[in-house]
Amino acid sequence: MASTIPAERGLRRVIGDDASIPDGEVDGLDDEGLLELYRSLVLLRTYDERSVIYHRQGRIGTYAIYWGHEAMQAGSFHALADDDWIFPSYRESAIGLLRGMPPATILSWWRGHPAGWWNPADYNVASICVPIATHVPHAAGLAWGKRLRGEDACAIAYFGDGATSEGAFHEGANFAAVMRAPAILFCSNNGWAISTPVSAQTRAQTLADKAIGYGIPSARVDGGDVLAVYEATRAAVARARAGEGPTFIEAVTYRAAPHATADDPSAYIDPERVEEARANECLGRYERYLRRHGLLDAELEQQLKAEAADVMRAGIAAAEAEPKPDLGLLFEHALVDPPASFQTDLAELRRILG
Amino acid sequence: MPELTYREAVRDALSRAMREDDDVFIMGEDIAEMGGSMGVTQGMLDEFGAERVRNTPISEMAIVGTGIGAAMQGMRPVVEIMYQDFLTLSMEQLVNQAAKHRTMSGGQLKVPLTIRTQGGAGWSPGAQHAQQFESWFVHVPGLKVVFPSTPEDVRGLLWSAIYDDNPVVFFEHRLLYPLKGEVPDELEPIPFGKARIMREGADVTVIAIGRMVPEALQAAEEAEALGISVEVLDPRTLLPLDEEAIIASVQKTNRCVTAHEAVTRGGFGAELTAVVQHGAFDHLDAPIERVGAKFGPLAFAPAMEQWAVPHAADVLEAVKRTVARA
Ligand SMILES: Cc1ncc(C[n+]2csc(CCOP(=O)(O)OP(=O)(O)O)c2C)c(N)n1
Ligand SMILES: [Mg+2]
Numbered sequence: 001m002a003s004t005i006p007a008e009r010g011l012r013r014v015i016g017d018d019a020s021i022p023d024g025e026v027d028g029l030d031d032e033g034l035l036e037l038y039r040s041l042v043l044l045r046t047y048d049e050r051s052v053i054y055h056r057q058g059r060i061g062t063y064a065i066y067w068g069h070e071a072m073q074a075g076s077f078h079a080l081a082d083d084d085w086i087f088p089s090y091r092e093s094a095i096g097l098l099r100g101m102p103p104a105t106i107l108s109w110w111r112g113h114p115a116g117w118w119n120p121a122d123y124n125v126a127s128i129c130v131p132i133a134t135h136v137p138h139a140a141g142l143a144w145g146k147r148l149r150g151e152d153a154c155a156i157a158y159f160g161d162g163a164t165s166e167g168a169f170h171e172g173a174n175f176a177a178v179m180r181a182p183a184i185l186f187c188s189n190n191g192w193a194i195s196t197p198v199s200a201q202t203r204a205q206t207l208a209d210k211a212i213g214y215g216i217p218s219a220r221v222d223g224g225d226v227l228a229v230y231e232a233t234r235a236a237v238a239r240a241r242a243g244e245g246p247t248f249i250e251a252v253t254y255r256a257a258p259h260a261t262a263d264d265p266s267a268y269i270d271p272e273r274v275e276e277a278r279a280n281e282c283l284g285r286y287e288r289y290l291r292r293h294g295l296l297d298a299e300l301e302q303q304l305k306a307e308a309a310d311v312m313r314a315g316i317a318a319a320e321a322e323p324k325p326d327l328g329l330l331f332e333h334a335l336v337d338p339p340a341s342f343q344t345d346l347a348e349l350r351r352i353l354g
Numbered sequence: 355m356p357e358l359t360y361r362e363a364v365r366d367a368l369s370r371a372m373r374e375d376d377d378v379f380i381m382g383e384d385i386a387e388m389g390g391s392m393g394v395t396q397g398m399l400d401e402f403g404a405e406r407v408r409n410t411p412i413s414e415m416a417i418v419g420t421g422i423g424a425a426m427q428g429m430r431p432v433v434e435i436m437y438q439d440f441l442t443l444s445m446e447q448l449v450n451q452a453a454k455h456r457t458m459s460g461g462q463l464k465v466p467l468t469i470r471t472q473g474g475a476g477w478s479p480g481a482q483h484a485q486q487f488e489s490w491f492v493h494v495p496g497l498k499v500v501f502p503s504t505p506e507d508v509r510g511l512l513w514s515a516i517y518d519d520n521p522v523v524f525f526e527h528r529l530l531y532p533l534k535g536e537v538p539d540e541l542e543p544i545p546f547g548k549a550r551i552m553r554e555g556a557d558v559t560v561i562a563i564g565r566m567v568p569e570a571l572q573a574a575e576e577a578e579a580l581g582i583s584v585e586v587l588d589p590r591t592l593l594p595l596d597e598e599a600i601i602a603s604v605q606k607t608n609r610c611v612t613a614h615e616a617v618t619r620g621g622f623g624a625e626l627t628a629v630v631q632h633g634a635f636d637h638l639d640a641p642i643e644r645v646g647a648k649f650g651p652l653a654f655a656p657a658m659e660q661w662a663v664p665h666a667a668d669v670l671e672a673v674k675r676t677v678a679r680a
Contacts, residue, residue, distance in 0.1 A: 061478065061654070112480065112653075113655075130482055131443075134443075165411030166412055166414075167413065167415050193383075194383070194384045195386070196410075196412075200411070201412070202411065267389075327658070330650055330651075334650050345648045353661060
């Protein structure tokens with residue numbers, strides 16, 4: 001029997017606070033790497049803020065806002081290699097951007113347009129999972145498959161604090177551990193599951209404690225500290241590649257935005273905590289870090305933000321320029337060998353809407 | 355008679371039961387401060403407190419499973435599954451546990467549990483948040499299945515569900531929540547297994563459930579203008595089913611259309627059709643028509659979603675097809 005895995009209580013951080021807490025060291029990222037990470041953060045932030053506007057303008061449907069979650073997404077992403085598979089929830093809908101997926105593709109997904117159906121194998125980014133936690137076993141299985149095939153790649157599944165209450169999370173985590181699957185279970189603990197606080201979700205002291213029961217080592221990190229997230233994920237990836245099995249990462253933040261564009265959190269959320277979270281948000285923290293280290297000035301910041309805004313403008317234009325999808329798509333992909341009813345139904349659909 | 359929306363009628367039944375009976379409590383995801391994803395339980399936290407209006411972890415299996423446990427020792431829990439699409443995560447508890455405990459204890463254990471859930475298309479959520487699964491549960495001995503279509507029925511039937519000693523899967527339709535209707539001053543429990551004739555007619559019987567009841571009534575209006583007299587029957591409870599009323603109606607009209615929003619294939623209409631062909635075989639003047647959704651995943655695009663699920667026009671077409679047969 002392996003000895004008991006120690007419980008981590010504090011939150012790892014690397015980025016200091018301009019005052020009493022000094023910046024820590026981070027391995028694996030040179031100056032260019034640090035700036036790449038910044039570019040990713042800016043791109044994700046810009047995508048999110050623009051998407052909320054596009055939703056209000058009626059150009060995309062209901063949208064799951066991830067404002068303030070960018071450090072968890074970009075920090076973990078930069079620790080991965082291109083071969084590693086990503087299993088996003090709705091909260092990480094735009095993470096494919098970092099793999100070169102065009103914004104128009106993801107915007108199309110939120111527009112309900114088939115141009116948003118990317119081929120997961122093109123990016124090693126699985127389809128967005130909206131049913132809670134049900135993709136955790138998929139990540140475990142894919143990672144296991146990679147091992148069986150002697151490949152080096154691992155899989156990372158993103159899910160929320162609330163997702164750790166689902167059976168699929170527990171069963172998937174246990175499988176990953178038992179099979180020593182090279183998987184990373186990345187929990188974005190933003191304190192809320194719609195209106196339900198994490199305190200009503202579990203009596204565990206930390207979500208990372210849940211992993212201990214499955215024999216899975218874990219890390220707890222400050223989810224607003226992109227470098228701490230990077231470091232923790234890098235270590236998890238190294239474990240996975242070394243054949244040591246899965247790691248659980250609990251990244252902690254406070255949800256500073258509504259659950260989604262359809263949600264009004266005023267009935268349940270603490271406005272002071274939201275203020276605090278907004279003042280301490282991850283992009284600003286990283287910008288201050290980069291400035292302290294002489295890597296970022298106002299000019300570069302403006303340039304990168306303008307670039308990202310241009311990418312988004314082009315993205316929504318491209319999404320809106322997508323031709324109307326062929327009506328046959330409604331049925332074409334439901335089964336490899338469609339039943340006869342598909343043809344008659346399709347003929348009717350073409351007559352009515354075609 | 356006061357008017358309530360379907361949503362308020364659900365809340366009224368829950369609140370009255372909870373006021374009168376400490377054994378009744380509700381639990382589900384986001385039902386407390388937020389009042390549920392559809393606002394059904396809004397305000398109930400203030401009246402009944404957090405112990406009886408319980409926000410649960412996101413654990414559909416445990417929501418139903420703990421409901422079973424509480425029901426086993428005499429409570430009358432009403433649990434909510436936010437979207438019926440996520441009943442899938444609690445199937446073991448529903449099918450192998452709730453439905454079997456009574457039998458497997460030689461009738462000594464009862465499970466007076468109500469599982470409320472909602473769903474339905476019409477708001478463009480795509481393939482995983484708008485399905486209609488009522489027919490799955492009609493296939494399970496040991497469950498009761500209810501799907502009311504009016505404020506009065508939802509209130510009276512929910513009361514009966516709470517006080518039924520069996521597990522009851524109680525379907526509400528998302529688009530029905532804002533619909534208003536008169537309800538009696540005093541809540542009158544509505545017994546299971548009693549259909550309601552929503553409109554009398556002579557030429558064809560439309561047996562409709564859920565959202566298709568108001569759609570069928572609209573179709574009946576339009577048919578009347580064409581000189582076709584349509585009877586609309588809402589079984590209200592699918593299990594038990596008021597076969598007698600159904601057969602009597604078709605024996606009178608000699609024609610039958612079934613209508614539900616779930617996909618036609620394997621839908622509840624198939625069961626209704628079997629009941630009718632057996633009970634009214636010699637009376638039928640036309641093949642029974644089934645109206646339901648197209649057999650495909652629901653589309654996100656509103657126009658395609660609307661095409662996939664049936665409406666009054668589809669019922670009217672089916673009615674016309676049956677009367678066109680000599
Ligand atoms: C199986 C299932 N149950 C319920 C829901 C409804 N739902 C959507 S998001 C959500 C909250 C999820 O919270 P969390 O896991 O903390 O992730 P977050 O939204 O905070 O990123 C719920 C209950 C769902 N999508 N799937
Ligand atoms: Mg959360």
